[in-house]
Amino acid sequence: MKKIMGLDYGDRRIGVAVSDVFGWTAQGLEVIERRRDGAELDRIALLVKENEVGEIVVGLPKNMNGTIGPRGEICMEFASTLRESLSLPVHLWDERLSTVSAERALLEADVSRKKRKQVVDKMAASLILQNYLDSKR
Numbered sequence: 001m002k003k004i005m006g007l008d009y010g011d012r013r014i015g016v017a018v019s020d021v022f023g024w025t026a027q028g029l030e031v032i033e034r035r036r037d038g039a040e041l042d043r044i045a046l047l048v049k050e051n052e053v054g055e056i057v058v059g060l061p062k063n064m065n066g067t068i069g070p071r072g073e074i075c076m077e078f079a080s081t082l083r084e085s086l087s088l089p090v091h092l093w094d095e096r097l098s099t100v101s102a103e104r105a106l107l108e109a110d111v112s113r114k115k116r117k118q119v120v121d122k123m124a125a126s127l128i129l130q131n132y133l134d135s136k137r
Contacts, residue, residue, distance in 0.1 A: 002054025005029075005047070006129025008098065008121050009058055009075050014040055015121030017129045018051045023136065026129035028122035041085055048086060055088055059095030059128040091132070098127040 001021045008015035014032040019025065029047065032040045047053070058079040061071045068076070076092060083090040102123035106116045 003051055004129065004133065005044075005051065005053045005056045006093075006125045006132065007044070007056060007058045008095065008125040008128055009078050010034075010121060013121045014044070015123070015125030016044070016047060017122065017125035018047075018053065019129060019133055023133050026126045026133060028119070028126045031118065031121045041081070044082070045086060048088070053088070056082055056086070056090045057093045057129055057132045058082070058090060059098060059124070060092040062094055062096055064096065093128055093132045095124070095128045098131075099124040101127055 001023075003021055004019040004023055006017040006019075006026055008017075012034055014034060016029040016032060017026045018029050020027070029051070032043050034040050048056075056079075058075055060068070060075050060079075063069050063072075079090045079092055082088070099120065102120050103116065106120060106123065111119070
């Protein structure tokens with residue numbers, strides 16, 4: 001059985017999470033810094049291989065009224081690029097408030113601002129993936 005990877009695609013960073021082999025739980029894996037040379041695609045490809053990933057879920061930021069804005073368009077383009085370069089199924093998943101939820105959980109856990117910055121994207125990716133996994137059950 002293959003794992004599922006969750007990605008929170010942001011302006012500067014990409015949060016990465018991966019499921020267990022049964023597709024029950026999502027674990028934050030790492031945060032990839034985005035670079036002009038597109039090296040993040042190579043890193044994702046390597047993580048897909050190392051973690052035996054069979055499909056990918058990319059968070060799709062929608063507006064509160066359900067429409068898709070410029071940020072969503074960028075994520076859809078990214079998902080399409082992944083689909084082509086990795087030849088894997090790539091799903092878009094409504095991620096409204098996932099970063100907000102991650103931020104709130106870290107605040108409640110009293111995590112310092114500096115540490116929050118390092119883990120919030122990874123945690124948002126975990127939330128996106130976990131919500132996707134839960135919806136399939």
